[in-house]
Each structure stands twice: as C-alpha cells, then as structure tokens.
Ligand SMILES: [Zn+2]
C-alpha cells in the first residue's frame with residue numbers, strides 16, 4: 001500500500017488514504033497486471049507482518065497463562081480465525097472473527113496503529129487546508145518512572161501545564177500526540193514519552209522548548225523538535241504502538257502484570273488546537289484486514305476486480321490466513337455453503 005500511495009503522491013501535501021486515494025481503473029490488461037502485481041506485493045508484506053507477530057503473541061499468551069491472568073483465553077482466541085472474502089484466486093478482505101482489543105495484544109496494537117494513522121493523516125490534511133504553519137514532530141521525555149501508571153499521570157499533568165504556557169499558545173496552532181513507553185530491564189523502570197505532531201506558527205527552537213519543559217516538569221528537559229517533510233511518515237511515527245509488545249517479555253512479573261492490568265480506558269492519545277478533531281473514532285469491531293481500502297465496499301456476490309469471478313466468504317484459521325496473504329491465492333479453497 002505504501003509504495004502505491006507514494007508513487008501517486010509527489011506533492012508535499014499530506015497524503016490521504018481511504019477510498020479517494022486510489023481507484024484502480026482496470027480498463028486494459030496492462031493496468032490489471034500492474035494493479036494486481038502491486039496488490040500481491042502489499043498482500044505479501046501483510047503476510048510477513050502476521051508471521052512476525054505470531055511467536056510474540058504465543059509467548060504473551062503463555063506468560064498470561066503462567067501468571068494466571070484471566071484474559072489469557074481472550075488473547076488466545078483473538079485473531080485465531082478469519083472470515084475471508086475471496087474469488088478463489090485473490091484474497092480481497094479478511095476479518096478476524098474475534099478481537100480482544102487489548103493494548104498489549106500484538107495483533108490489536110498493529111491494527112489500531114494502522115487505523116489510527118490512516119484517520120489521523122486524513123484529518124491533519126483537512127485541518128491544514130485552513131491553517132498555515134510548519135508541521136513538526138515534537139518529542140517530550142520524562143525521567144524514568146518506577147510505575148507505568150504513576151509515570152503516565154505525571155507526564156499528562158506536565159503536558160497540561162506545558163500547553164497552558166504563553167509561549168506554547170503563541171507558537172503551536174494544533175497538536176496531536178501519543179504516549180509511548182519502553183521498559184528498561186537493567187534499571188527495572190519505564191521510560192515514558194510523548195510524541196506529538198504539531199502545527200508550528202512562529203519558530204520555536206529546541207533549547208527554548210527544553211527550558212519550558214524543565215520549568216513544568218522540574219527535572220526533565222530532553223526534548224526534540226524537527227520539521228516533517230512527509231506528513232504520512234510523521235503520522236506513522238506518532239501512531240506506532242504505545243509499546244512494543246515484545247518488550248512485555250523483558251519485564252519481571254510485577255511489571256508485566258502492571259501493564260496487562262492497565263485500565264481499559266487509559267487514554268493514550270491527545271489532541272488540541274486546530275487538530276482537536278484528530279482522534280480515533282471507529283471501533284475495532286469492524287476493523288478490516290483488507291489490503292487496499294478501496295475494496296472496503298466489496299461483498300459476497302460482487303465480481304473480483306482482478307479476474308471478475310464471483311466473490312464469496314470462507315472461514316480460515318490463522319495459519320491458513322497467513323498463507324493466503326503470502327501467496328495471495330487460494331487454490332485449495334472451494335466455495336462452500338458455510339455462512
Ligand atoms: Zn487482540
């Protein structure tokens with residue numbers, strides 16, 4: 001998907017995803033070939049990511065079971081089966097039959113990050129049509145925290161004070177941000193930071209930002225600000241997982257439990273100013289694993305855009321699902337009457 005969009009977006013304006021971005025016109029054989037080749041490549045990349053996440057997920061489930069966390073079975077069930085829309089040759093869409101929606105689930109975290117960056121990018125592009133300024137990536141960091149919850153509360157409080165500063169209001173027209181945390185096994189504590197996409201009006205240099213940040217935190221001053229040339233890349237940077245699920249495995253039991261028991265409604269994203277409306281608005285229930293969003297409206301009985309054969313739904317397990325993405329072909333799947 002990335003290559004496809006990049007190739008079609010030579011301007012510096014933020015790219016837009018969704019149905020408007022690319023509609024393959026399949027008029028000639030050549031175009032069908034190119035679209036299909038691109039589709040197969042995107043599909044393959046998707047399969048690779050599913051393959052990579054599989055052992056991490058297995059390890060997390062095993063650990064949840066070992067420490068006796070009640071959610072182990074939900075996590076195990078999550079993304080273990082899929083409903084797939086196919087013509088028998090092309091896998092156009094796939095939905096997991098169940099999602100656990102846990103922040104620390106590698107599958108759900110990846111889905112959430114993808115959906116968030118698609119939505120965010122479109123909304124930022126929209127806000128920038130009426131607001132002028134430079135798009136920057138601003139990172140604010142805090143001294144390491146012994147507990148995740150305590151560290152998050154402190155960072156949120158600090159940012160609340162930061163944005164009330166006159167200098168912030170003068171220079172930042174809009175912001176969208178996400179909290180990220182990493183775990184340091186040597187010091188047994190969390191490093192929590194805030195990545196923000198900001199629309200900067202007047203120039204604001206790093207050392208001034210650092211002084212202001214120290215002012216509100218009392219002890220933390222490590223900040224970074226840089227202009228973003230490619231809005232899409234910047235958004236992806238901000239929207240990536242709040243935590244690498246693989247980090248979970250490096251934690252001792254007490255920290256591990258702290259993370260997996262983190263309150264469900266814990267807010268990991270903030271927005272304000274002209275980016276106020278930039279937030280995640282769709283629930284993961286209908287989250288799709290389709291490869292190109294222009295296939296979002298296709299359903300059973302429609303014609304496959306590549307080969308014109310009739311599309312139908314099948315249910316497959318995770319292993320088969322990964323295989324389908326890798327090959328993007330279902331030679332062994334025949335239409336059944338299962339619903
Ligand atoms: Zn999940």
Ligand SMILES: [Zn+2]
Nearest residue numbers: 087090304307
């Ligand atoms: Zn087809």
